[in-house]
Amino acid sequence: MQTTKPVTKPSKQRKMLFQAPNHRRHKHFATHLSPELKASRGVRALPVRNGDTVHIMRGDHKGFEGKVTRIDRRKYRIYVEGLTRETVDGTTIFVPIHPSKVMITRLNLDDKWRKKILERKREAHKKVEEVVVEKPPEEVTEIKEEIVKEKMAVEKKPPKKKPKRRKRKVAKKPAEKKKEEESKRRKRVKKAKKTEEAKTEEKTKTRKTRVRRKATKKTKGGT
DSSP, rough: OOOOOOOHHHHHHHHHHHOHHHHHHHGGGGGEHHHHHHHHHHHEEEOOOOOOEEEESSTTTTTEEEEEEETTTTEEEEEEEEEEEEESOOOEEEEEEOOEEEEEEEEEOOOOHHHHHHHHHHHHHHHHHHHOOOOHHHHHHHHHHHHHHHHHHHHHHHOOOOOOOOOOOOOOHHHHHHHHHHHHHHHHHHHHHHHHHHHHHHHHHHHHHHHHHHHHHHHHHHH
């Protein structure tokens, strides 16, 4: 038989699903059996066939039970007897349901090949149960004690303190240094201008007062 590799891409999975051959499409119709059938037949799931009675577990028609009348393998849908709806024209049509929303309550065993499939699956489950040997409780308790001790040892260890990070002094760029120097120089120039203006104002004030006094004296003496 040709082996197939597992596919993880959703686009490839959809392509495999909708372009699958007929014998593989049959396996996609597998649904769960009711708990009573599981106990009696020893099988967990089987593909749905015409004549099986089915119980709808999910969707708008939850709780409805009836026989399967038709299976559409092209669209992956089944049609149940009695489950219909009216169209706009007034005609009644069957409602399509996906097999994953369904649980089989009664099996149609008219086909002898299906009986053989059930027997084969039951024998396979029995062989698996015989092979799987449970560990004795003593070994399980020892393993649990070891796990608990390991956890306690891990919890007792003090948490490691992370070293404090020192702040690095960021070296100033030459452009920033130039800007600072220019700003300082401008401040100095402004201060010098202000002091010079103040001195000139004081000089002009003193000169004006002297001139006025002299002018007054000359006028008085001339008279």
